[in-house]
Amino acid sequence: MQGQHPGQQQGQPMPGQQGQPMPGQQQPGRPQVGAQSPAQRRPQAAQPAGVGPDGIDWEAEAAALEAGGHPVEAEPEPAEEEWDGHHDDYVEGAEDEQGGFLGEEDNSREGKKKRKEKGKKSGRRNGGACLVVALVLMGGVAAGGWWGYGFYQDHFGPPPDFKGEGTGSVQIEVKQGATGGQVGISLKNAGVVKSVKAYTNVCDNDAKCKGIQPGFYALKKEMSASSAFQALVDQAGGAALVLPEGLNSTEVYAKIDDKLKLQKGTTAGVAKAQVAGLGLPPYANGNIEGFLWPTRYNIADGMKPEDLLKQMVKNATEKYASLDGEASKAGLKNGYEVLIEASILQREGNNPTDFAKMARTIQNRLASATVNHTLGMDTTLQYALGRKQLDKKDIQDGSNKYNTYINPGLPPGPISNPGDDAIKAVLNPAEGKWLYFIAMSPTRTEFSETDKEHFGYVEQYCKAAGQGFDKVGGHCTTAK
Known part of the structure; x- marks a missing residue:
């Protein structure tokens, strides 16, 4: 088998392999409890009576100091492994602090100095990390505060609203059967009011809201909700042409010209020229009289005479179907x-x-x-x-x-x-x-x-x- 030493049985670990440390060798990354440096090793003998719980005879040490000798250093506590998040790599500095994976800790003055310098760098890194964490926490607090303000405004504060009567001009349509909320959406989309809620608050508190008729309304942009609501009420259905029963076609044409601000006779000319495309039923034989159904017709910006005529013919044809x-x-x-x-x-x-x-x-x-x-x-x-x-x-x-x-x-x-x-x-x-x-x-x-x-x-x-x-x-x- 590749990598197997002669004389080694398959499956039998060699000395020094994992699980079988060689005699006197510290296992990599696993410092032995109580391991001593060569200077610290003493022949194993019974401890004298003066030996304390820390393994040092302090009376003997005092005597040695008086004689000019060197005191015996206490056994250092074994260092914990330092792991940087990788499976096989250890943090830089762990090896030096323990004297290497296979060696002893360097207790010389130079070694201590290096360890001290590394500690300062580590402190600076830790300080920087703490600053980053603090900034993140402060950002989170600020974001949470902004979210909380927004939540309060949405659920408890007044809805956004413009002030004043507005400026410019815009036309909006109130459709048949539209609710107050649907009207509010149309106003918001057209830039008339700042929020739907601002309009519905006004509408819900006024009985006139239910009387707003379908039609096209001339409003301004950036109006307060109350101003927009009052404009809808005042216009009473907006721009519209109301045809009473009993008018003949000539009278209807004149009303369309007047409402659309067209030259007199314009609608009559359109009706004559486009009669085949107005939707008349075959039994009318091309005669539009009687098919201009009398009712209210909403007037949009840019509307043409044929637009109104087609609506009238359509309404009449549907009425006469039965x-x-x-x-x-x-x-x-x-x-x-x-x-x-x-x-x-x-x-x-x-x-x-x-x-x-x-x-x-x-x-x-x-x-x-x-x-x-x-x-x-x-x-x-x-x-x-x-x-x-x-x-x-x-x-x-x-x-x-x-x-x-x-x-x-x-x-x-x-x-x-x-x-x-x-x-x-x-x-x-x-x-x-x-x-x-x-x-x-x-x-x-x-x-x-x-x-x-x-x-x-x-x-x-x-x-x-x-x-x-x-x-x-x-x-x-x-x-x-």
């Missing part, structure tokens, strides 16, 4: 006829509480031979002509398909954009035999079964309006 299945119960062919009738009712009526009776009157006229199945409505002819004032020539012109004095049945298309109340009234008309009605005022509508009774109401209306009355046709005229 009308085909309900049209028959109103005596109508399809959902589009429901829309047309509702548009007339919405334009003629002033009071929604009268809509069900008006719807019945319209359906009675469509079914009655007494009036030749004609509606006889000023509103349809006014829509086609684009003006309110009518004369005899207008009324007698049957070439105009919207002239319901001459042409029987419904006109070819809607004349306004009706709302929910008018549509519901068409589908659920009141019971009655009326053939005539006239809105005398915003709160009063008169219904009649005979033309004589009706003409009496019309004359009253014409006189109150400062107009003349045509007794034959039963309508107002421009001349008295």
